[in-house]
Amino acid sequence: QADTIKIGLMGPMTGPWASEGQEMKQVLDLLAADLNAKGGVLGKKVEVIADDDGGDPRTAALAAQRLATQGIVAVIGTYGSSVTEATQNIYDESKIIQIANGSTAIRLTEKGLKYFFRTCPRDDEQGRVAVQTMAKLGFKNVAILHDNTTYAKGLADEAKGLLESQGTKIVFFDALTPGERDYTAILTKLKGANPDVVFFTGYYPEAGLLLRQKKEMNWNVPFIGGDATNNPDLVKIAGKDAAQGFYFLSAPLPKDLPSPEAKSFLDEFKKKYGSTPNSIYAVLAGDGFRVITAAMQATQSTDVDKLAAYLHTKLKDFAGLTGKISFDEKGDRVGEVYRVYKVDAEGNFILQP
Amino acid sequence: MLIYGAVAVALAVSPLFLNAYWTDVLNNIGLYAALGLSLNLIVGHAGLFNLGHAAFYAVGAYTAAILNTHFHIPILVLMPLCGLTAGLFALIVARPIIHLRGDYLCIVTIGVGEIVRIALINNVFGITGGANGIFGIARPNLFGWVVRKPHEFFYLIWGFVAVTAFFFHRLENSRFGRALNYLREDETAAEGSGIDTAHYKLMAFVLGAAWAGMVGNIYAAKMTIIAPESFSFWESVIMFTLIILGGSGSIPGVLLGAFLVVGLPEVFRGFTNARMMIFGAAMIAMMIFRTGGILPARPRRYTVPDRHLAEESA
């Protein structure tokens, strides 16, 4: 009866992660315009209704209430895990499919919610890849630094457990306060612990500063970052000198995706907005959009139960922007997603074999 | 009086006309109104510059969440206990600092608020769940009525606000309420009139905190997940702002303040990016427009014995 199909986007348009949310919106606007140019789905145009979660759970709960009253079939988002968590119940009770794009906390999919999916991987997988990488590079004494956010703490705990179980020594485990400028006190303390490597599980602004100040202190220990450090701004903040040699884990960057979908998407994005997307999470939001519209096409329906069933069981190796996408019964994305990157002297992110 | 009645009736029937979203906005306003009323005792009446009220709110919310998730005690049953723990906590922290003046007290309350938040993030005693907070809190159950939807919460929350306003109105017009005003106006004179100023300052803190603790209980019940970021410094700032904006020491003022401070940003939502900028400017403008708050406290009413009034007319 409605002449458009409405898909919600819940992202941090304001607040500390505003840049993430704004890019998510750019990606979805682009994809929706594309899709509509090709005739939309089920003969109808797709309309993206964006709302701001402010990167904060309570604002998010309100945003969810608001979106839930606007006749959306599904919602894409959001970025932070605790923010997502505050909205899960609301969408579930309103029978709306939620496809999170950046919320990697393990427990989100451990609750048995039928309509919850995510295109990003989980922290436990990332932890596993991180530990493998550290083992491969031969590090014996590891320092772990997080920032006490849900995500970073979760990843740090995961890595710590795995490392300890395989007998690697953890010489440092603590949290910094995000949003500060000076981390020399922590770096000095870290240096005193004499690690072979520092695994920082927080976000890129702090990672950039850590690298920069580490360099200023004349300390040459390798740093590994989690996927929240994957952002070109990292190099801008740290400077090429200081960023060189930094390893981080991430879903493959768009540029490293050979798939034609990714290529053409990137080209169009650049054409429309002037640069390629900074954040992989924005691209993962795009995958959420593509997956749900594909499901509608395939089931010829907007019935959430049918759509959820399709996504859980039928969708296999869908050609996403970030690689092949399938979901398991919990709503988690299956398959190895994480890659290891290293920053080269030019500040480029180089995929490690 | 008539106006207040009309507003109350309009509010009471409003969920029938509003969708879930706007009802939920009203719920948030209600929560802040109750918090504002509790802080009003401390800031508005006793004149103590408290910018750390979120700490007491947090203690109440976490008490509810921990006991509910661990021992499955129905959440609303825990409400008195939440008030008690928050009040006790206030008693312990406020006692050594209560003699500090104005802005020194302000920074200490900010400090207490931050210490509590940091303790919660760092999973103090291993029971707060760290940055994740606590999830899986059961919905409230009132004699078999499970409160779940926004308009169900509406009556729970605004019912609590109404009870709060009723009690606090009586409190204001009593020996206790006056004592708080005396010490706000002039501490030395209050002490010199035989008022135990230290005691009343402490009591204002404890009672305000206990009430905030009870609101914390409702908040935990409503969200079913609580996390430290909901109890940040910014929350305290909002509670403080709504009091001053609405009218410090005035119950209708505080209620109106909650509507403005929590509601206006929702109304400005159309401006997406410029929303908070406009809100900031609006805060300044409102303060300049009514420097004493929009509905400032009115003098108390007394029925003076006739004997004296007769003389006046004579």
Add this chain to the structure above:
Amino acid sequence: MEEFFQQLTNGLAVGGIYALIALGYTMVYGVLKLINFAHGDLFTIGSYLGLTLLTSLALTDRLGPAAGIAVLALMVMGLVALVGALLERMAYRPLRQSPRLSAVVSALGASIFFSNTVMLIYGARFQVYPQGILPKTAIELFGLYIPLVRVLILGSSVVMMVALYTFIQRTKIGTAIRAAAIDQDAARLMGIDVNRVILLVFLIGPALGGAAGLMVGLHYGQINFTMGWVYGLKAFTAAILGGIGNIPGAMVGGLLLGVIEALGAAYLSVAWKDAIAFGVLIFILIVRPTGLLGERVAEKV
């Protein structure tokens, strides 16, 4: 031991910046008894203006690093001072006769307004200063490794503090500022133009904040629109720690806060660093209710 001294220098460098912002805080407080919550955002504006001017005018290329930065600093301080004066005129002057807490709310409104305006103009993303403007030289002393920039930051904070202190304590205008702080009408009866005095304070305080913003930008490189809130709160803490309204107090408070944070992080816990700092603050205030150098309240009944 070496690590201890290294941490001490780390703390002093951070504290130097806190001190610089706290000086402005304390000055404004001293005269208007107003906690200027927008002060942190003036700091932010300083660092954004610094970035814009630095990249658009290419001062350091044309004038060389030292002169370039000096000119840049003067421009930033001047512009932020202007913003400060405007702030006073629009948001504080109309509230001068009203209850004190009303002005606090106006200040909070101004803070929200400024930080979101910066966001609208520059975007929500982090902005980055160009690299290599400040010298990378470092001093190595008894095994300590101290970048020269940090010494400069600390040095300039101390210089500004001393200059300001002398100005307030020793000059006629300074005494007038202090008098206006106590009783504006009585000051008027002395022939003091109170509006001018307040304007002056709102030029100096924000200028110092702007200078601190520029310093942070140049030294740390990365700036964003919310950073003023954190720095502002720290500076407020520092000002109180030293005794609000007291200029050497702001300096001492700022440096001490930086050192407490560094040592707390080093020897207790990084994650609890801020809680430790607040704990120490509370303890100090319990022992000395008006801060370290705070004046006793001269109130006689």
Add this chain to the structure above:
Amino acid sequence: MLQLVDLHVKYGQIEVLHGIQITVNPGEIVTILGANGAGKSTTLLTISSLVKPSKGAVMLEGAPLHKLPPHEVVRRGVAHVPEGRRIFGTLTVQENLNLGAFTRNDTARIHQTLDWIYELFPILAERRRQLAGTLSGGEQQMLAIARGLMSQPRILLLDEPSLGLAPLLVKTIFQTIRNINASGVTIVLVEQNARAALKLAHRGYVLEVGRIVLEDSAQGLLANPDVQKAYLGGA
């Protein structure tokens, strides 16, 4: 020299001065008598422009004072020792006195004035480094007067200068006022001690609820039975 022309003053909505006419000639001591709340202090505050008239004018040698901000009025040579002392409590005695001379630039002469002040009030010299707020009530009153004198005004407005002073000191203060006047300073004096004030003054005005009801030479007022009854304690 100083002229108040049909002066009306309001606090908020309430008018407290209803058209006052006062003239002060050069070299005079003029006193204003009136009960509590008559508007004496308000009159002085209006002269120094801290309170603005809603109607009427304050003229100093033909120039309107009420249009100037208060600090400009001081620069024209009008010093006001306000009711309730209004000393700067957290500044030292010395700093308070320095501020009294804020409008002056003649450093050497300022020191002379200061020496004279300390001679007049030796207790202030003793207390010069003490915070003014911790002085006793009477000491604060002395400081307030002394601070007013520091500007070497042409016109001195005194609002109840004897308040809280010990009897001996009251005598000294009145003698000082007389001396200052003799040196050419014009004085407007508001005093509860009406008898002493009238003995000192050349002329006086009687103010009742915001209106001038009587104006006469000091002797005339002293002899006036109404004045005697209302302000001089009967008979």
Add this chain to the structure above:
Amino acid sequence: MSLLRLRRLTKSFGGLTAVHNVSFDVNVGSIVGLIGPNGAGKTTVFNLITGIYQPDQGEILFNNTSLLGLRTHRIIGLGIGRTFQTIRLFQSLSVLENVLAGCHCRMRSGAFAAMLGLGRHRREEKEALEQAMNALAFVGLDKNPLQPAKNLSYGNQRLLEVARALATQPKLLILDEPAGGMNEQETEALIELIRRIRSRGITVLLIEHDMNLVMRVSEKIVVLEHGSCIAEGTPWEIKANPRVIEAYLGTEED
């Protein structure tokens, strides 16, 4: 019988000894004047009695109980009411509420009684209102009890302070310069008032520079100079005491 007994009271601020070895008694039912030059330490004595300062040495006995170490509000509760030299009213509260502040220490009911609106609480409120109005009527300020205190003229503010102190139901009332800012006619009324207060069985101790008032109401006068007691006696004795004349009164010339 002495109601208040000061023994060898000493208090210094920094290097300055404001009160030095002061001893005197105030007998039940009497009116005692405390005079002395400015800065002699009179107000400081009052502040020591009411616990605003703690003495460095000495003893303060009220009804034979020591007041040392008690906080001000306790001392008021024991039955000492006071006024302040510089007026300290609750300026923005009403005249009536200012007096109700004084009633506070004779009331009992707490926050919960008020919230629940218990009968006991309501009765007590009514009584307090009655008492406050009586105190106002006693000083003659009951005409417009709901206006803010700041609207009163200076002299009436002083009277309001007296009413507030009376509302604490004191046994001893101490007044610091009650006639300050009053003209002679108003001072006459004040003298009358002080006598009426005493006739209600309240002992009065007052500081005053208005010799007319002090000499007429006091039965005993204590003179301080530089913190020490230099004389004590009846008004006649004090008037004739050469030391007091030299330090304080000066010679009568008119």
